[in-house]
Amino acid sequence: MRPGGTPAQQRDLRAQGRRTVARLLDAGLRSFETIGYAATRVDDIVRMADTSHGTFYLYFASKEDLLAALAKECAAEMEALADGLGPVGPGADGREQLRAWVQRFVDVYRRYGPVVRAWSESQIADPALARLGQRSLRRITSKLTDRIAEASRPPGIDPAPAAFALIGMLERVNYFVLSRGLPVDDAAAVDTLAAVLHTGIFGGRPARRAPTGGRGRR
Amino acid sequence: MRPGGTPAQQRDLRAQGRRTVARLLDAGLRSFETIGYAATRVDDIVRMADTSHGTFYLYFASKEDLLAALAKECAAEMEALADGLGPVGPGADGREQLRAWVQRFVDVYRRYGPVVRAWSESQIADPALARLGQRSLRRITSKLTDRIAEASRPPGIDPAPAAFALIGMLERVNYFVLSRGLPVDDAAAVDTLAAVLHTGIFGGRPARRAPTGGRGRR
Amino acid sequence: MRPGGTPAQQRDLRAQGRRTVARLLDAGLRSFETIGYAATRVDDIVRMADTSHGTFYLYFASKEDLLAALAKECAAEMEALADGLGPVGPGADGREQLRAWVQRFVDVYRRYGPVVRAWSESQIADPALARLGQRSLRRITSKLTDRIAEASRPPGIDPAPAAFALIGMLERVNYFVLSRGLPVDDAAAVDTLAAVLHTGIFGGRPARRAPTGGRGRR
Amino acid sequence: MRPGGTPAQQRDLRAQGRRTVARLLDAGLRSFETIGYAATRVDDIVRMADTSHGTFYLYFASKEDLLAALAKECAAEMEALADGLGPVGPGADGREQLRAWVQRFVDVYRRYGPVVRAWSESQIADPALARLGQRSLRRITSKLTDRIAEASRPPGIDPAPAAFALIGMLERVNYFVLSRGLPVDDAAAVDTLAAVLHTGIFGGRPARRAPTGGRGRR
DNA sequence: GATGAATGAGATTTCATTCAT
DNA sequence: TATGAATGAAATCTCATTCAT
Structure with a gap:
């Protein structure tokens, strides 16, 4: 440990x-x-x-060695997260499952966000560390790509870029909302993210009537 | 100038x-x-x-002063970009319009991406610069929030976090694809982003038959 | 320490x-x-x-920070010096006491002269350091002012400017003689300074044996 | 000119x-x-x-060349000043003459004080400039030494160090009072300086009754 | 196992002076 | 005569890393 x-x-x-x-x-x-x-x-x-x-x-x-140690922890968590996403159906349960998964992402990111960002920052840095990051990112997106490919996705959605869109959207919104103190309610953010992903990427049917959302909060 | x-x-x-x-x-x-x-x-x-x-x-x-000068240029470009997004309808023309706008974002980001990233990197650093960034981000997302709010968006979509999701997704995918050499075709990426945003955020109807998608990744 | x-x-x-x-x-x-x-x-x-x-x-x-550290030592020494000056009587023992005090000033100045001068040089520079200098100078001159005021000083002598005259004269002569190699005998300089101060400021009677004196008023 | x-x-x-x-x-x-x-x-x-x-x-x-130009002006003024001091008698007229001379020193110093100080500051600097300063100082003090030697000075006063004491006292008091805003009245300072010099160096008889001083202003 | 001290290579910044117009 | 632009040598300061106790 x-x-x-x-x-x-x-x-x-x-x-x-x-x-x-x-x-x-x-x-x-x-x-x-x-x-x-x-x-x-x-x-x-x-x-x-x-x-x-x-x-x-x-x-x-070195300082970078400490980052690498954190990065290994982070990569493990993130890959486990990716593996934890099952098939996403178009119905309400698919959406709910996605919502739960987004929430888990938030929890992981709350802890390891700094590492994820450091990773992008330290652009060329130590090649071993860079490889670790790329390998991890590839694993994650490849898993997501598979999930997207198997879903009843809408036309115009190419699974590979869609996987990057998915993970990029999650990362940035979490960064904006968690690290900067942006004026957005956490629960609403999770709901909205799940909705966008479900409808926009996984071909989910829009919820009939939104139990939580739809009131257009600002 | x-x-x-x-x-x-x-x-x-x-x-x-x-x-x-x-x-x-x-x-x-x-x-x-x-x-x-x-x-x-x-x-x-x-x-x-x-x-x-x-x-x-x-x-x-100082180096930071040069960054600030670039940041001002970048903020102006980005705000102009945001202002350039008209109302997005649910039909094919709405989608096409969104696609063109995403392409313009790609063009701006190709030039100013490094500045955008430096901006997040240099986290608290110079307070004046940080304020400039926050003000600019607020303007952009507020404009986008309005466009989202007025669209026939699907239920469960809260306009404010959706705007962050939109801009965050664009930024990260561009970063992955442009700056890292990620294995994704540019045109497919633009199409996919437009599709995700249109369907997932602006309540667009999926295209009848996807002319570009479905052929998998490269 | x-x-x-x-x-x-x-x-x-x-x-x-x-x-x-x-x-x-x-x-x-x-x-x-x-x-x-x-x-x-x-x-x-x-x-x-x-x-x-x-x-x-x-x-x-910084270099200035080192100067400040020396300045604190110097201020302490100078203030102790000022405190060490007892009441100065008009007779031979008053003069002798003054002579000893001037000699102590010479000793302190031999060590801290450079700091005293740097202090005036670095005119406004760091405000904290400037304040320290002014406070110290005020303490010293105020002590001297008291000693002058209580002495049987000659008419026309205002104690406050006289205190500045005293300290200024000592400082500059020491600078001329110690730091520049000016053609003046050290012992003669100390004697002369003590004599000028005693007669000119503290109302001392000129020494008994003196080829030119003896017109002994008072 | x-x-x-x-x-x-x-x-x-x-x-x-x-x-x-x-x-x-x-x-x-x-x-x-x-x-x-x-x-x-x-x-x-x-x-x-x-x-x-x-x-x-x-x-x-160079910057130093400008200082040298100012220094030449300053040296001329100061030497003229020294030449302007006639024999100083022990009586009231001697004292008055000294007072007027001190006042002239104040006037010159008000203009050229910065140069005088720069001169001491720029310790070793340009040798030609240093020589100019030393030559000028020597001329001035030698003139003053003569005036002191010919006066009915009190015993214990060696003319050469006394000349340095004289000029040093004047310089520093002017610096304290003119350049720093020290809490001393200008007229009182001039009177006191004249009195100290007259009594302490030139063997002057104290004024009968002091018109200005004696009450010990602070 | 732990620590404060020391290092020096390298980065930033300054500024008197020269140059081209 | 005047100017803004440019220079580069030198100074200041930083900080990851090693060392001695």
């Missing part, structure tokens, strides 16, 4: 060491959240984790 | 100076595109613009 | 760190002495202290 | 050129006054003189 960076993996940590690793990972995540990966200094992380520079390098080979 | 940064605005430039400003802005944009804002050094910019550090600081107070 | 600059005060230093701070302070003082504050480069200081730029900024925020 | 710097002296200026030189000299003086010589940028000077960098170097070889 939470294996830490390269140097940490070459030893077997005791309880105290594992706690320190966790503190550093959390501090990194928090700082990436607040000021972004690029702007985060190792000093910020160790101050937040209430430890020292020396200790940081006891467990991580 | 292309007013340059803070120091440049306090003098009135001659033709030569204006040319240099333009060269620096272009070089900055190109470098942000290639290696990202964070990774770009002032040195990269001046080498690309074939001038000296001293000259850079004659026209811009 | 010797608390260092702003960054140093936010941590608690160990012995090694305190030694480094002291080395930097001494190197700064020496360089200010030799070539003046304005002409001193951080590079001069770190070379003299046999350390690196990085280390300098570990303990001081 | 106001010959300008080295480059200017190699041409003969027309009216317009002479006006520009004067504007630059004044701007320099004003800036030295406000923020000091070291902190003054050529840019400050040309902006204040409402002209350009190119023009500056048309008339002055």
Whole structure:
């Protein structure tokens, strides 16, 4: 659990060491959240984790190594999420299932959003890390592509770009709403996202009468 | 036209100076595109613009100041784009109109994408710049919100989050496809985006028979 | 003791760190002495202290911050000096006491002269530093003003400007004689200063034996 | 009149050129006054003189060259001032004469104070300029030394250091009172300075009854 | 296991001076 | 005579990483 960076993996940590690793990972995540990966200094992380520079390098080979550790956690979560999406039918239950899945995405993103963003930021960076990201993104979109392809999707929808549209829409709306404090109600956002995806991508029939929405809140 | 940064605005430039400003802005944009804002050094910019550090600081107070100048241009383009979207009807012409608009977004983003991304990256950074971004985003989404609200949208769609979904989806797909070399055909992407938005957000009727879609991915 | 600059005060230093701070302070003082504050480069200081730029900024925020640290030491010394001046009587013992005090001023100035001068040089610069200087000067002159006011001073002497005259005369003569190599004997300078101050400001009677004196009024 | 710097002296200026030189000299003086010589940028000077960098170097070889031009003016004034001090008698007329002379010093210093200070600041700087300053200081103090030596000075007063004390006291008090806004009345300062010098250095008899002082203003 | 100290390469920024018009 | 543009050497400052205790 939470294996830490390269140097940490070459030893077997005791309880105290594992706690320190966790503190550093959390501090990194928090700082990436607040000021972004690029702007985060190792000093910020160790101050937040209430430890020292020396200790940081006891467990991580570099700042990027810590990002990589977080990224592995994040990739695992995201892939599990993608795998958790079953076939989406056109009816009300399909929509409801989609809604639940979007909600799960929100939960994961609330924790790992900073990592996802750091990933895009650190454009070329470490090739190994970049490959990890691309591989993960490919797995996720390929799973989604399959789900879209098998659905009774409307004409004009090409499954591959639609998968990118799906994941991109989720990511950005979550970013806008969670990280910036945008003036949008969370529940309404989840409902709307599910509706757009269902109707627009999975060929869902619009809900007869919207139990929650339709009143056009602003 | 292309007013340059803070120091440049306090003098009135001659033709030569204006040319240099333009060269620096272009070089900055190109470098942000290639290696990202964070990774770009002032040195990269001046080498690309074939001038000296001293000259850079004659026209811009800092790298962030250059970003701000580009951001103003970008905000103007994006707001014009938003204003250019007329009412979207549910029929084939509504869909076609949306497709054309998405294509225009692609064109603008091809130029200013790096700025848009830098904007999110440089999270809190300079407050004035952050405010500019928020104001601009608000204007754009508010315009889109109006268009969505007046359309015969499907139930379950709340216009405000839908506007964020719209712009977020466009932004990310363009980023994936344009900036990363993702394995998606451009035209198919535009068609699919237009279709998702039309059906999923503006309550458009699905096209009778999809002329472009259905052929799978590449 | 010797608390260092702003960054140093936010941590608690160990012995090694305190030694480094002291080395930097001494190197700064020496360089200010030799070539003046304005002409001193951080590079001069770190070379003299046999350390690196990085280390300098570990303990001081800037060259000015180091000056401020020295200034605090200097202000404390100067204020202690001012407090050490007792009532000055008109007789030989008053004169002798004044002479001893002037000699102590010389000793303090020999160490902190460069700081005093840098203080006036860096005219408005950092407002906090300027305020510190003004406050200190006010304390010193106010103490001196009191001593002058209580002495049997000659008519025409207003204590407040006289205090400035006293401190100004001491400062400049020390600067001329100590820092520039002006052709004046140190002991004669101290004697003369004490005599001028005693007779001219504190209403002292001229010394008994004197080839030119003896017209002994009062 | 106001010959300008080295480059200017190699041409003969027309009216317009002479006006520009004067504007630059004044701007320099004003800036030295406000923020000091070291902190003054050529840019400050040309902006204040409402002209350009190119023009500056048309008339002055460097920033230091402008200081040198001002310094020559200043040295001439100061030496004339020193020459203007006649023998100082011990009586009331001697004191009055001294008072008038101190007042003339104040007038000169009000204009050239910044130059005097820049002179001390720019410690080693250009050797030619340094020599000019030392020569001028020597002339002035030597003249003053003679006047002190010939006066019926009190015992314990060595003329050479006394001359430095005299000029140093005048300089600093003027600096404190004129340049810093110190809480001292100008007229009282002049009276007090004259009294201190007369009694303390020139062996003057104290005034019978003090017209201004004695009540110990603060 | 943990820490504060130190480093130095590299990035940013300044500014006196020269140049082209 | 005047100007804005350009320069580049030098100065300041940052920060990931290593080291000694």
